[in-house]
Amino acid sequence: MSQTPFDPVAQWQQMVSKWEQEINSWSGKLTESEQFSAMMGQATKVQVVAQRAFAEQMETLLKNLNLPSKAQVETLAERLDGLEDSIDRVRLAVEALAGKAAAVPAPAEPRRTKQPPKAPQKAKA
Amino acid sequence: MSEAPNQLPAETPSADAIAERVRRDVDRALKRNIKGLDFLTAGRAEVGAMAKDLIHREGTALLYRYRPVVDEIYRLPLLIVSPPSNKGYIFDLAPGQSMVEYLLGRGYDVFNLDWAPPRRDEAHLALTDYVDRFIPDALAKIAEITGEQDVSLAGYCMGGTLATIHASLYPGTGVKNLMLFATPVDFTHMHLFQKWADKRHFDIDEVVDRLGIIPPELMLGAFDLARPANRAAGKMTLWTNMWNDEFVRSYRMFDRWAAETLPVPGEYFREQIKLLMWENALAAGTLEIAGRKADLTNIAIPILNIVAKHDHIVSLEATQPLKELTSTPDYEEIISKGGHVSLVAGPAALRRLWPLIDEWLGKRSV
Numbered sequence: 292m293s294q295t296p297f298d299p300v301a302q303w304q305q306m307v308s309k310w311e312q313e314i315n316s317w318s319g320k321l322t323e324s325e326q327f328s329a330m331m332g333q334a335t336k337v338q339v340v341a342q343r344a345f346a347e348q349m350e351t352l353l354k355n356l357n358l359p360s361k362a363q364v365e366t367l368a369e370r371l372d373g374l375e376d377s378i379d380r381v382r383l384a385v386e387a388l389a390g391k392a393a394a395v396p397a398p399a400e401p402r403r404t405k406q407p408p409k410a411p412q413k414a415k416a
Numbered sequence: 417m418s419e420a421p422n423q424l425p426a427e428t429p430s431a432d433a434i435a436e437r438v439r440r441d442v443d444r445a446l447k448r449n450i451k452g453l454d455f456l457t458a459g460r461a462e463v464g465a466m467a468k469d470l471i472h473r474e475g476t477a478l479l480y481r482y483r484p485v486v487d488e489i490y491r492l493p494l495l496i497v498s499p500p501s502n503k504g505y506i507f508d509l510a511p512g513q514s515m516v517e518y519l520l521g522r523g524y525d526v527f528n529l530d531w532a533p534p535r536r537d538e539a540h541l542a543l544t545d546y547v548d549r550f551i552p553d554a555l556a557k558i559a560e561i562t563g564e565q566d567v568s569l570a571g572y573c574m575g576g577t578l579a580t581i582h583a584s585l586y587p588g589t590g591v592k593n594l595m596l597f598a599t600p601v602d603f604t605h606m607h608l609f610q611k612w613a614d615k616r617h618f619d620i621d622e623v624v625d626r627l628g629i630i631p632p633e634l635m636l637g638a639f640d641l642a643r644p645a646n647r648a649a650g651k652m653t654l655w656t657n658m659w660n661d662e663f664v665r666s667y668r669m670f671d672r673w674a675a676e677t678l679p680v681p682g683e684y685f686r687e688q689i690k691l692l693m694w695e696n697a698l699a700a701g702t703l704e705i706a707g708r709k710a711d712l713t714n715i716a717i718p719i720l721n722i723v724a725k726h727d728h729i730v731s732l733e734a735t736q737p738l739k740e741l742t743s744t745p746d747y748e749e750i751i752s753k754g755g756h757v758s759l760v761a762g763p764a765a766l767r768r769l770w771p772l773i774d775e776w777l778g779k780r781s782v
Contacts, residue, residue: 300441300656307652314645322611322641331641332617335634339626369535379473401484403491403564405523407778 447659463505463669465514468528472557476500476534476541476681477550479557482508482516482526490781492592493525493558494568497551497575500680501635502673504530506572509669509761518770524781525562529554529575534681539628541681543691544706547582555590568781570595572760573730574688577601580715580738581698585705587714593780595720595773597760598730601712601741602699603692605733612638613689620689624682632677643728670757699737712738718746720776722769724759725751748776 321327346361353360359367429437472479498504507528508516516526529550534541551569559565569591571579576599583591600606613620624630640647650667657663697703703710719742723735732751739747750772753764 298437300444304653304656307649307656311645311649315643318641318644322608325614325616328611328614329617331612332614332619335623336619338634339623343626365536369537372532372535376473376475379470383470383472400562401487401489401525403489403525403562405488405490406782 444659448655451658451661451664463509463672465508465511465517466520468508471527471561472554474550474553476532476538477554478530478532479554480504480528480530481558481561482520482528484525485520486523489523489525490778491564492566492568492781493527493562493564494519494570494595494777494781495527495529495551495554495558497529497569497571497579498531499572499574499576500531500546500578500684501574501632501678502572503676503678504528506673506757506761509673510665513666513669513761513766515760515765515770515773518766519774522774522778524777527554527558531678533678534629536628539682542683543578543581543687546578546684547585547710548706551578551582552586559590565590566592568593568595568777570597571599572597573599573756575599577692577698580712581703581705581710583717584710584712584714585708587716591717593718593720593777594715595722595777596735596738597722598724598727598735598756599721599738600692600730600734602734602737603696604699605731606693606729607731608638608641608729609693612641613693615694618689620686624686628682629679630682630685631679636677639729670761673757699741701741712741713743715742716744718780719744719748720773721747721749722759722773723749723751724754724756726754727756727759729756 350360350362466485467483468480469483470478471481496504496507498506508514511517516528519526555567558567567590569579569583571577576596579594580596580599580601583594604610612618623634627634654664654667657667691697691703695702698710698712701709701711701713719738721735721738723730723732725732736749739749750769752759752769754762759765759769
């Protein structure tokens with residue numbers, strides 16, 4: 292037996308879910324074919340080549356406009372990453388030294404003695 | 417066509433019921449508009465429930481220790497290896513939605529090997545660096561801090577594959593338990609990626625040589641192809657539930673996590689495609705890391721293999737050979753409802769999976 296309550300929002304949501312399943316299922320069948328693989332291989336290649344070509348064009352354009360290029364920004368970002376990395380290392384080293392020299396000992400480690408809870412005993416018949 | 421038996425016509429709702437429903441829907445519509453504006457103007461969703469400290473860093477590799485919250489903990493620390501293409505906070509999204517929070521409360525000492533976006537000078541990092549350098553270095557640091565040589569090793573997705581390869585290279589050493597989430601082992605069953613990176617059409621060398629570091633968009637495109645309707649349907653579902661603060665909060669966290677997919681080093685990507693995807697070398701027993709064979713039969717420690725029933729990225733078949741290919745006498749498998757991501761942080765994980773993990777891991781952590 293089925294009864295349909297009056298709930299347009301729920302019905303809308305059901306419709307969305309059904310549409311999602313159908314599109315995904317259709318896509319799943321499409322990706323099974325070898326043509327799909329061939330197309331994807333080509334698309335990836337084109338994407339990579341086009342990306343490269345576009346980046347080179349953009350590099351020239353930005354240079355002419357006297358603006359920092361993507362490569363320069365990336366270099367800057369990497370130097371920042373490198374600095375962050377170095378700061379982390381220095382901080383870890385300082386903390387290790389400070390821990391050894393500290394007048395106040397670091398907070399105690401928790402005891403490693405915990406045992407798993409015992410399984411409940413089965414009642415004897 | 418025959419009519420469905422016993423089907424009643426739709427029940428006519430009472431006037432009061434209709435009035436109540438209309439009132440509720442108008443209220444929700446108003447909230448949707450107000451909260452929708454908030455959503456559009458909001459910054460990044462806050463993530464991370466538990467306090468943690470960076471205890472070791474090696475370029476892209478970041479080792480965190482979550483601060484223990486109880487006085488008495490299990491002897492064995494737990495190291496969770498994140499997949500190199502994703503941030504580790506999927507295990508620690510928010511209070512009440514954090515596996516780390518749950519495990520800390522249950523008395524585990526939790527560490528996470530997470531990844532920063534690799535720099536261009538790290539494009540050469542390969543599988544060897546992950547399984548034979550970053551993981552061993554993390555384990556050494558954990559041993560130094562805790563005084564424990566033994567550890568439970570866990571990993572999610574490719575993080576699980578890296579943990580598995582490491583365990584196969586170092587049998588009989590400190591790794592006492594292996595806990596894997598949606599971890600591919602037999603890559604012939606990674607159907608989508610097999611099609612996407614078909615050897616006959618996908619020029620991996622050209623891609624890696626040209627790009628150096630592989631941008632996340634390259635892989636996200638493959639996910640979108642597998643589920644092209646997901647993004648649009650997700651947005652529609654979000655709008656329907658915009659009145660619901662809990663739903664929106666959860667959506668924003670997952671959305672942030674997906675948007676923060678990391679680039680990966682080109683060499684690692686090349687090996688992932690050539691060795692794992694094309695040669696299926698891990699399952700075939702032919703994978704060599706720095707001249708040593710990563711032989712799965714070397715793994716004789718307890719394994720908990722957690723897989724998602726509706727995972728469209730890592731299928732059940734891709735994960736299950738672990739049972740046959742390893743030599744462990746102590747193998748358990750949990751097939752959880754949900755997909756690749758909800759497996760570790762969805763509502764079903766919170767209610768059912770985490771207590772099962774605690775039950776399995778607790779008795780093996782003493």
